[in-house]
Amino acid sequence: MTTERVNPPDLCPPAGFSHAVVATGSRAVFLAGQTALDGDGKVVGDTLTEQFTRALTNLLTALRAAGGTPADLARVTVYATDVAAYRVHARELGRVWRRLAGTDYPAMAVVEVVRLWDEQAMVELDGFALLP
Numbered sequence: 001m002t003t004e005r006v007n008p009p010d011l012c013p014p015a016g017f018s019h020a021v022v023a024t025g026s027r028a029v030f031l032a033g034q035t036a037l038d039g040d041g042k043v044v045g046d047t048l049t050e051q052f053t054r055a056l057t058n059l060l061t062a063l064r065a066a067g068g069t070p071a072d073l074a075r076v077t078v079y080a081t082d083v084a085a086y087r088v089h090a091r092e093l094g095r096v097w098r099r100l101a102g103t104d105y106p107a108m109a110v111v112e113v114v115r116l117w118d119e120q121a122m123v124e125l126d127g128f129a130l131l132p
Contacts, residue, residue, distance in 0.1 A: 003074065003130070005105070016094045017108035021074045023130040029066045030128055033079070034058035035121035043120040048085055049092045051122045056100050059125045070101035072129040076108050079124040083112040086123070 006020040007013070036045045036054035045051040060070060080086040086093070097105075106127065116124050 003071070003104070014105070016090070016097065016105060018105045019107065021107050023074045027067070027131040028128070029063065029068055029072070029131060031059055031062050031066075031126055033117075033124045033126040034062065035116060035118050035124045037118065043118050048080075048082075048089050048122050049096065052089075052093050052125075053096050053100070055121075055123050055125050056096065059127060060100060063127070063129055066129075066131070068129045068131045071104040072131050073101070073104075073106040073127055074130050075128040076106045077126050078108065078110045079113045079116060079126075080110060081113060081115060081122050083110060086110060 002024050004022040005018040006022060007018060011019055034055050035058075036043050036051035037058065038044045038054070043051070045054055059076075063070070063072065078086070116122075
């Protein structure tokens, strides 16, 4: 499988995402939305950063179980209950992303939602990956 990150010079330089990802692979993996649930199904973490860390860890755990790595991610959507708070903590969240997933960024979007399935959840991530 190969992936190519495409960031056209006519668009604003991306920070923490890629404008497009061209992927050629034989296996598609669709990753369900992951919040900060622990193994017992309870939301853990009192802060956005703590919940983001757990949600991303959960997403990457599902990806690895399917045989993938963070570099295989082609698309991730972040659903946040407070985009203003997400922006305030963007640098912290970026450090978490780089520590857990590296710097081969997928195409990404952050979307504000009224609430998530788990009422205590502040953030949820879902994704799409292409594996060799």
